[in-house]
Amino acid sequence: MPVINLQPYSSPRYFLILLLGLLPIMIGLYHGKRFRVYETIFSLVFLVLTFGGDHWQQGVALIIYIAYQFILTLAYVHYRKTRNQTGVFVGAVLLAILPLTVVKFTPFLAGGKITLGFLGISYLTFKTVQVVMEVRDGTIKDFDWKLYLHFLLFFPTISSGPIDRYRRFKKDYETIPDRSAYLEDLEKAVHYLFLGFFYKFILGYLFGTLWLPSLQHWALMQRHAFGGLGLSWALLGYMYDYSMYLFFDFAGYSLFAIAISYFMGIKTPPNFNKPFAAGNIKEFWNRWHMTLSFWFRDFIFMRFTFWFMKKRWIKNRIRISQIAYLVNFLIMGFWHGLTWYYIVYGLFHACAIIINDIWLRYKKKHQAQIPSNKFTKGFSVFLTFNVVCFSFLIFSGILDKLWFM
Amino acid sequence: MKAGKQLWRTFGPVLVAVIAALALFATPWRGLKINSQTLKEATVSLSTNVYRGEKIKDVALNDNYVPFIGSSELSRMDAMHPSVLAAKYKRGYQTLLLGGPGSQSLNHYFTIQEMSAQLRNKKVVYVISPQWFTPKGQRPDAFGYYYSALQATDWLLQAKNTKADRYAAQRLLAMPSGTSSLLIENATKKIAAGRRLSAVEKLMLTQKQVILKNEDALFSTLDLDNNWEHIKQETKKLPATDNERLLNQVAVKQAQQETTNNEFNIKDSFFKKELRGGRRLPRLKDSQVRFDYRRSPEYADFQLVLQQLAALNCQVEFVLPPINQRWVDYTGLNMTMWRQTTKKIKQQLLNQGFTNIDDLSEDGNQAYYMEDTIHIGWRGWLRMDQSVRPFLTETQAQPDYQISDYYLSPAWQQKIVK
Known part of the structure; x- marks a missing residue:
């Protein structure tokens, strides 16, 4: 059989x-x-x-x-x-x-x-x-x-x-949908499908199947480097490669799901919108795994905030949103799985977004003194990208293999 | 018709893409022709593409290439390396290097059966590493590195209900890579149970084989390690004539120049990198006292190779390499165990009619036979060449093999030959 x-x-x-x-x-x-x-x-x-x-x-x-x-x-x-x-x-x-x-x-x-x-x-x-x-x-x-x-x-x-x-x-x-609208849907569906092929089976293959195993191998070989922390150039390479792999693999997968939905006349919402072009971490979450982060925003963050405000346990709105971020990302960490690195990943993003909020408020107050130009915008994208990649390094679990196995 | 036009605009390219992909992968064609330069590079590249693939091996064997099957020693390419000697002198053969770190008998079995048609009645040089014969035998992750679905489909389509095939199927199923495709896994399970494949399974495997062969023909020459340039450089160090005495002088000179930083006669670069310039030595002192190569599933895996080579009526030269005596003294490897290991391997060979054995296992104290701890090099390569050259350049007697399934049994795997 x-x-x-x-x-x-x-x-x-x-x-x-x-x-x-x-x-x-x-x-x-x-x-x-x-x-x-x-x-x-x-x-x-x-x-x-x-x-x-x-x-x-x-x-x-x-x-x-x-x-x-x-x-x-x-x-x-x-x-x-x-x-x-x-x-x-x-x-x-x-x-x-x-x-x-x-x-x-x-x-x-x-x-x-x-x-x-x-x-x-x-x-x-x-x-x-x-x-x-x-x-x-x-x-x-x-x-x-x-x-x-x-x-x-x-x-x-x-x-x-x-x-x-x-x-x-x-x-x-x-x-x-009427015929011409459906024809447009079909065109989008084919586009998403082939973009998905390119993401998952070509780029995902390069980053994930061809390069990731050897980078991981080299990184793990140098576990004694840097006083036992295992920090090495290979690990840095692994961090960027893994981030690319994660994106192209997952975004490709999402595109397939969206394409098939469109064929069936269902406009499943998009999951990614150029996440690595985000200028800060908050924007990143509006571009990365969007349906998940919007879900968390609507059903955890917002509700938690309203509930806290209604009960008047804390008056300070800023404090409330900070606690809400912590709760939000901690739950997201737990949702990924019960390992230290998923939970640390959640906490890391909570801290990043809280710091980002503090910075945005500071920037608003001191608008006159803080320059805003092409260079600062480019720098913020660069910084966000690296912070995100670092969080994916935590997320990948390689640190667990490096330090505890 | 506007809608029809738009439909065509949407799906036309898809149709073209599907047809093009099917034409490229799913129809049997021979792929691009491999030119002699690519062949030269590929056969000494030691790339897994070549090892796992089919096309390059087939083209090489139809030319005058002889498979040199082994493991990590093949990458020790000093001037006396078999590939350098074959490239320098007109000996009528070139080397097809098959194997690398971690490749052992089971991988070799699958890679040999993959080239069955081309290998029949031909000569093979097979370098055995006693270090393969550990209590657990083949490491699954290393097997996976050298395994390919193409090897498996080729094997499945010719597998019969013999003890050897059933055993090979069980071994394949014990490796994670053997169960990575459901189709291959189910077919392998059938072979292991002594059942025949259904017509549908054969059809699906054949279709898969076509696709995998096309992939192999298209992609296996990409991204090869370029050892050929290095080999060409090394040939320049050799004397103009193929003369043992002159070659020996060059070998000694090269070895002397390259072993200056340690008392083990280990190549400087190896000592510096692998042994951290000696910093790792204290940890390795007496570290091999308990090593035991006498009982291992590897003996049965090795038997698969032997019965396959016998079935193909190949003439095979087996090389039992030495081990660095100074290193043995330092790490405490048990020489009684070592001798019993080589004795057991030789017994398995001789009892079945494999009589071409170059046993260097006692030559570990000869100067510059070893390039590092366990890998042959310099004068060791030359010593091996003394038997390999006549074996490959002169006509050999027709082999008379008597294969026995006893050597697949757990009893043999666990037996100690004293």
């Missing part, structure tokens, strides 16, 4: 099968129709291909997870129609996060021997929590359970985002 399993966006074969499967959907949309039944079957087939075969345990985990979230959300929607207690809301959010928490903690507690969960559980959790929150806000009123399932299981983005929003998805799904 041959085992069938296709990892998303990993091989030419995957893309060929995918595009063939998409063809009826595209023809339908071209003629102004959405073949909902076909689309559902097609999505299910691809979910089976991703989570079937020797990954079947993941498939089972996915089904249990979806059933759990589905019941939880339906129950909360039902409750919210008549009542609105904060305690119940907090309980619902905690329950929605519970599976992810369990999955992230198990390998830590079991010494890495047991891994639960499935590819993309972190991304699905963003979607479910977001819906619970918006139901509480009252911005999601007419909850359609079929559409909710479709939204959660939308296969182009299921494994690694971009993280879409329920209301936005609903609008795209229900309105079929």
Whole structure:
């Protein structure tokens, strides 16, 4: 019995099968129709291909997870129609996060021997929590359970985002673009697809497959350098190379997901917007992994800030935003995984953004004295780039190998 | 029609790209012709591209190249290195160097079977390193470095239900790289279990093979290490005539010039870099007392190589290199163990009809036989050349091999030959 399993966006074969499967959907949309039944079957087939075969345990985990979230959300929607207690809301959010928490903690507690969960559980959790929150806000009123399932299981983005929003998805799904608009979407889709190929399979290959292993090798060979800190030129090279690899690999992946969504008439939001051209760290987060950082902004940072202001625990707005940044990035660190370097990565970015805020306020006050020209702008881009690359060096985990293994 | 035009503008280039990619990779073609200069560079480049690939090896073997299979000693390219001697004198053969640090019998097995058609009835020089025969044998990460999916598909498509093939399949599955492709992994599992591949699997493997061969033909000559320039420089140091006495003088002179900073007769640059100019020495004192090469899965991996070479009716010269005696004295390597190791290897060879063995394992105290701790160099290369040159330039008797699967067994792997 041959085992069938296709990892998303990993091989030419995957893309060929995918595009063939998409063809009826595209023809339908071209003629102004959405073949909902076909689309559902097609999505299910691809979910089976991703989570079937020797990954079947993941498939089972996915089904249990979806059933759990589905019941939880339906129950909360039902409750919210008549009542609105904060305690119940907090309980619902905690329950929605519970599976992810369990999955992230198990390998830590079991010494890495047991891994639960499935590819993309972190991304699905963003979607479910977001819906619970918006139901509480009252911005999601007419909850359609079929559409909710479709939204959660939308296969182009299921494994690694971009993280879409329920209301936005609903609008795209229900309105079929007219022919000329759809033709434009197709043109964009092809452009994104090929840009993705260039990013992931050419640049990502150069940085990740060709150069990264030898840079890592050299860097680890010099672990005794610099009084045992292992700081070497190779490590510096690794830092830049890893940063490039991370960007092109992930941005390429996101572009694939967006391209496939566009083919299906869904305008999944972009994830990257020239992040390394950012002039400060705050701007960087508006350009890097955008759907994630906007999610954190809307559902953690903003809510935390409002909550603090409402409760009047701290009066100083600046203090509040600083604490909010810390909480925000700390949670993001934990979300990446329970290792010291992810958490330090989060803290590092929190500190960077707090310092950046202090600087921006200082700059505003002393506008007259501080020069602003081409050179200072270039310098700020350079500085931001290096700060970011350094944070990715932490994120990469090589320091863990260098110092503790 | 406006919409149709726009559709074509969007998807036309995609179609062209897909067709071009299919034409380039998925149709069987021979790739670009390899010119003799590229061949010269590639065969001595020691690049993994060449080792893992197929095209260059095939072209070289159809020319007058002889595979010199080994490991890290092949990169010790002083003036007496086999490639320099072959380049300098008209001996009728050139060297195809296969192997590098960490490549051992299992990799060699896959790379040899990859060139089966071209290697049949030909001559091979095989430098054995006793250092391969550690208790755990082949290191998985090093195997992965020299492994290629092309080797695996070539092998799978000709694998039969023999003890050797089943054993090779099990070994491949024990390496992480052997399970990196689902198609290859499943097919290997079948071979390991003694089952046949299905027609669909064969078809998919053949298709994969076509793509991999095209990739190999297109890309394996890119980014080669340029040892050829270095070899050309080294040939200038050699005497005009191919004369043992004159060569020996040059070897001694070169060795003397290059071993000045240590008492081990180790090449200066090695001592400076690898031994930190002596700073690492204290840690290495008596560090090899417990080294044991007598029991190892490597003996069975080596057997795979032997049965493959026998099946191809190759004439093989095996070289058992020496080990730097001064270094042995310092690190405390057990010479009884060393002798039992070489004895066991020779027994495995001789009992199966591999009679061309150049055993230098006792020559570690000869001056300038070793370039560093365990790697042959200078006069050692010359000493080896005394058997290699006649072996390659004169007609050899037809070999008569009697291959026994006993040498694949755990019993043999763990046996100590006294």
